[in-house]
Amino acid sequence: MxxxxxxxxxxxxxxxxxxxxxxxxxxxxxxxxxxxxxxxxxxxxxxxxxxxxxxxxxxxxxxxxxxxxxxxxxxxxxxxxxxxxxxxxxxxxxxxxxxxxxxxxxxxxxxxxxxxxxxxxxxxAGELIGCFGLTEPGAGSDPSSMTTHAERVDDGWVLRGAKRWIGLATIADVAVIWAKTDEGEGAASIRGFLVPADTPGFSATAIEPKLGMRASIQAEITLTDVRLPADAVLPDARGLRGPFSCLNEARYGIMWGAMGAARDAYEDALAYALERRQFGVPIAAFQLTQQKLVDMVLEIQKGILVALQTGRLKDAGTLRPQQISLGKLNNVREAIAICREARTVLGGNGITLDHSPLRHANNLESVRTYEGTDEVHTLIMGAAITGIPAFSAGPPS
CATH class of the missing domain: 1.10.540.10 (Acyl-CoA dehydrogenase/oxidase, N-terminal domain)
Structure with missing residues (x-):
């Protein structure tokens, strides 16, 4: 090697x-x-x-x-x-x-x-755990259609609704919950609230069983007449700008993370190919195996370059949100392909937990979905390229 x-x-x-x-x-x-x-x-x-x-x-x-x-x-x-x-x-x-x-x-x-x-x-310090409640059972890619509602009362707020696919919710000490209010219209009415997990009416139930992200926690949150003080609201967040700015932070980390999973799957496959012998030679000696390994290297190296350039722009303060979509879309999509291909190098041994590629591929199906699906990021890029938003089902107005 x-x-x-x-x-x-x-x-x-x-x-x-x-x-x-x-x-x-x-x-x-x-x-x-x-x-x-x-x-x-x-x-x-x-x-x-x-x-x-x-x-x-x-x-x-x-x-x-x-x-x-x-x-x-x-x-x-x-x-x-x-x-x-x-x-x-x-x-x-x-x-x-x-x-x-x-x-x-x-x-x-x-x-x-x-x-x-x-x-x-x-x-x-890791002594307190937080979660982020935006997605709902009926509102994923279109958070503006959320139904969770915060009602203002004399001494504060009352929250009612549900959230789904919320990481860490069952072990969280505090939840950031996004809800519509009666202050403003549509998405402009959305505010963020800090909800201590021991607040009466707040409950979280783990989503099980799962085929991926098994070493992680995803849950459904139910909010039943959750009473909060007036100062529970995040004062500087109004509308979807607040949650979207946080999602962009997460999307940025994902583009790097996906390349880590891809690299690990590739290195597992490479080590195996150099050691595993068939027909008297290491399988790394076969042309088809070398092609698979080369294709993995090409996409990993390109993906890291995409992530690095995005990071340099972010550190310089010049990164635009639309640019993050390129890295999230490309790197996760390519990482899944790499992990699946790496599994083929491992043959039947690749379906065991002795090797990482299929575990990574299963995990990445979730990563591909959360913080914006491929389709959402495609449309974000499409709108940036053409100047025409295409998120609605009908023709552009």
């Missing part, structure tokens, strides 16, 4: 010493704390609560945020961490994303100073 097998274009030369040091620390963390256990966690549909605290100690939670115990790392550093975590498992990277890019970002961007002081230090 040559150096070109791992970094064909010497992409490491595009990163700073500090960026590479952080990447290597996260890689070592994954090697020590995730890889030895991930097959068991996946098979048993188990999320390790202790790993959350360890990630907090490692500075991985809300690492792209500043203050309140957060590490204040760059976008590229956060991306590298996401890539290494997802090389371990999408479920563990998803935890970091839900905690940091969604729940913590919402509080950091839109919360009051009291909100930030109350929740962010504990969340950064």
């Amino acid at each position: 040559t150096d070109l097998a791992h970094d064909y274009l010497d992409l490491d030369g595009l990163f700073t010493t500090e960026e590479l040091e952080l990447r290597d620390r996260v890689r070592a963390f994954v090697q020590e704390r995730i890889r030895p256990h991930i097959a068991e966690w996946y098979e048993n549909a188990q999320f390790s609560r202790e790993i959350a605290r360890e990630m907090g100690k490692a500075g991985l939670l809300g690492m792209h945020l500043s203050g309140y115990g957060c590490a204040g790392r760059s976008a590229v550093e956060y991306g590298l961490a996401a890539m290494e975590l997802e090389a371990g498992d999408s479920g563990l990277r998803t935890f970091v994303s839900v905690q940091g890019s969604l729940a913590m970002s919402a509080i950091h961007k839109f919360g009051s100073e009291d909100h930030k002081q109350r929740w962010l230090p504990g969340m950064a």
Whole structure:
């Protein structure tokens, strides 16, 4: 196995010493704390609560945020961490994303100073867990059609409704819940609320069984006459701009993470191909196997370049939301193809949890769906290219 097998274009030369040091620390963390256990966690549909605290100690939670115990790392550093975590498992990277890019970002961007002081230090340490309630049983790609409603009463608010596919909800200490109010019309009426999980009327039920993301938690939330004080509302979030800005943080991390899963699947397949012998030679000697490995390398290297350029734009403050869609759409789609192809190199052994590609492929089906489906990101890009939004079923007005 040559150096070109791992970094064909010497992409490491595009990163700073500090960026590479952080990447290597996260890689070592994954090697020590995730890889030895991930097959068991996946098979048993188990999320390790202790790993959350360890990630907090490692500075991985809300690492792209500043203050309140957060590490204040760059976008590229956060991306590298996401890539290494997802090389371990999408479920563990998803935890970091839900905690940091969604729940913590919402509080950091839109919360009051009291909100930030109350929740962010504990969340950064992994001592408190947050979740982000936007998707509903009948409202996924079109969050403006949500039916969860917040009614203003004399002493605060009353929330009623349901949310679905909410990561971490069953173990969360606080939920960021997005709901329509009577203040404004349509999407403009949407506000964000901080709901402590022990509030009467708040309940969360895990969605089981699942075929992917088994080392992670997704749940359905029910809100039955949940009474909140007046200051539970996020003061600086009105309309869909609030939740969408958080989703873009998560989408950004996904484009990096998907390449971690793809890289891990490729490296598993490569090692196997060099060791497994058929017809008297390693299967890596066969032309068809080499073609598969080459195709994987091509897309992994290109995907990392896409993620890196997006990260540099983000750090420079010039990244446009529409540009994030390119990376999310391309990198997840290619990562699934890579993982499936890597499984074919492994033959029948590839359907066991002794190897990672099929586990990654199953996980990535969820990653492909959440934070915007392929179709949604295609239409975001289409609108950016043509200037014509095409999200409705009918012709453009």
